[in-house]
Amino acid sequence: MSVLVYTENWDGKFKKSTFELLSYGKKIAQDMGVPMYVLSFGEIANDELEKLKNYGPDKIFKAIEGFDQLDNEVYASAISQAAEKLDATMVIFAQDNVGNAIAGRVAARLKAGMIAAVSALPISYDPFIIKKKIYTNKVFGHIKVNANIKVLSLSKNTFEVIENPSSAEIETIALDLPTAKTKVESTDKVTGKLLLTDAELVVSAGRGLKGTENWGMIEELAQTIGAATACSRPVSDEGWRPHTEHVGQTGKIIAPNLYIAIGISGAIQHVGGISSSKCIVAINKDPDAPIFEVADYGIIGDAFKVVPELIDALK
Ligand SMILES: Cc1cc2nc3c(=O)[nH]c(=O)nc-3n(C[C@H](O)[C@H](O)[C@H](O)COP(=O)(O)OP(=O)(O)OC[C@H]3O[C@@H](n4cnc5c(N)ncnc54)[C@H](O)[C@@H]3O)c2cc1C
Numbered sequence: 001m002s003v004l005v006y007t008e009n010w011d012g013k014f015k016k017s018t019f020e021l022l023s024y025g026k027k028i029a030q031d032m033g034v035p036m037y038v039l040s041f042g043e044i045a046n047d048e049l050e051k052l053k054n055y056g057p058d059k060i061f062k063a064i065e066g067f068d069q070l071d072n073e074v075y076a077s078a079i080s081q082a083a084e085k086l087d088a089t090m091v092i093f094a095q096d097n098v099g100n101a102i103a104g105r106v107a108a109r110l111k112a113g114m115i116a117a118v119s120a121l122p123i124s125y126d127p128f129i130i131k132k133k134i135y136t137n138k139v140f141g142h143i144k145v146n147a148n149i150k151v152l153s154l155s156k157n158t159f160e161v162i163e164n165p166s167s168a169e170i171e172t173i174a175l176d177l178p179t180a181k182t183k184v185e186s187t188d189k190v191t192g193k194l195l196l197t198d199a200e201l202v203v204s205a206g207r208g209l210k211g212t213e214n215w216g217m218i219e220e221l222a223q224t225i226g227a228a229t230a231c232s233r234p235v236s237d238e239g240w241r242p243h244t245e246h247v248g249q250t251g252k253i254i255a256p257n258l259y260i261a262i263g264i265s266g267a268i269q270h271v272g273g274i275s276s277s278k279c280i281v282a283i284n285k286d287p288d289a290p291i292f293e294v295a296d297y298g299i300i301g302d303a304f305k306v307v308p309e310l311i312d313a314l315k
Contacts, residue, residue, distance in 0.1 A: 003029040003036045004088035006079055008098050012044050017094050022055035023162040024154055025092045037086050042067040049170050056164030061173040071180035076105035078175045095153035103153045113145035119158040136249045136272035156255040157278045199228035202256045206232035208263020212240035217307045224314045232264050248273035263303045266291025
């Protein structure tokens with residue numbers, strides 16, 4: 001038996017979420033008394049793979065050829081084959097675009113029980129019961145899985161990074177890949193702008209900003225700290241900002257390290273999309289605004305005065 005963690009790299013680099021994932025997988029492997037194996041696909045420098053050794057793997061397996069197209073079937077087939085070869089009874093993904101697309105397919109192939117968006121270590125292993133967020137993060141569910149093999153995807157920012165240096169070897173794993181059915185002909189990369197769902201820092205503003213003409217200071221604050229920008233739904237409904245920036249129950253669900261909410265009241269539908277943020281800072285002139293109930297830090301004040309002062313201080 002083993003725990004298998006699938007790691008994703010971005011242009012050959014791992015992110016903090018990868019190390020969270022390994023720390024989580026290691027704790028489960030220790031609880032189960034089995035090894036943790038790590039899987040990496042595609043072109044990546046050995047120096048970068050070496051970084052994974054800090055988080056306790058017993059072995060790191062890599063496969064390079066055949067992963068240049070993000071074809072779900074190729075990835076799902078490869079991960080399932082690796083799980084079978086390594087006798088994995090627990091396969092762990094990050095809950096991100098890739099995890100969402102592939103984890104379910106792997107679970108179907110392995111005839112496993114699939115639990116998406118888990119947010120803590122298992123409550124018990126026999127029977128297997130684990131906690132996950134449900135109803136747009138409003139409540140926790142305790143999910144029991146009877147299947148022998150489990151596939152989990154871990155919500156971002158729900159587990160700490162724990163260093164656990166190991167002397168794991170890096171080995172190439174031979175996999176029989178199917179032919180990719182899809183081919184990406186070209187990609188248009190948005191440059192100079194952070195993808196909201198990937199961003200570690202997010203500056204977000206709401207109707208308190210009064211109009212599109214006042215977003216200059218929001219963008220400046222975001223640029224100053226290297227954050228992505230987001231907004232509440234009425235803001236995108238009014239056309240002040242694009243719909244791609246709207247967060248909440250009907251928008252994007254994000255979990256950055258820092259979420260700064262400016263002139264946002266904190267309606268339950270908004271909070272549903274941001275409540276997994278590690279630290280929430282609210283700036284609002286109304287001391288009774290519900291956003292202060294979920295904020296870790298609050299500034300009661302006029303955004304038009306506070307934000308420029310904040311930018312000056314940060315600069
Ligand atoms: C089915 C459904 C789904 C929804 N989905 C979403 C969703 O996904 N995301 C979402 O965001 N909303 C959603 N909503 C809307 C939600 O209920 C709220 O209406 C919305 O979040 C409010 O946006 P807001 O906080 O920007 O505006 P408001 O509620 O108008 O709040 C503006 C805030 O700005 C403060 N303010 C005003 N002037 C200043 C100033 N100068 N300085 C500092 N603070 C100031 C005010 O005190 C106030 O708290 C949904 C609603 C429904 C019914």
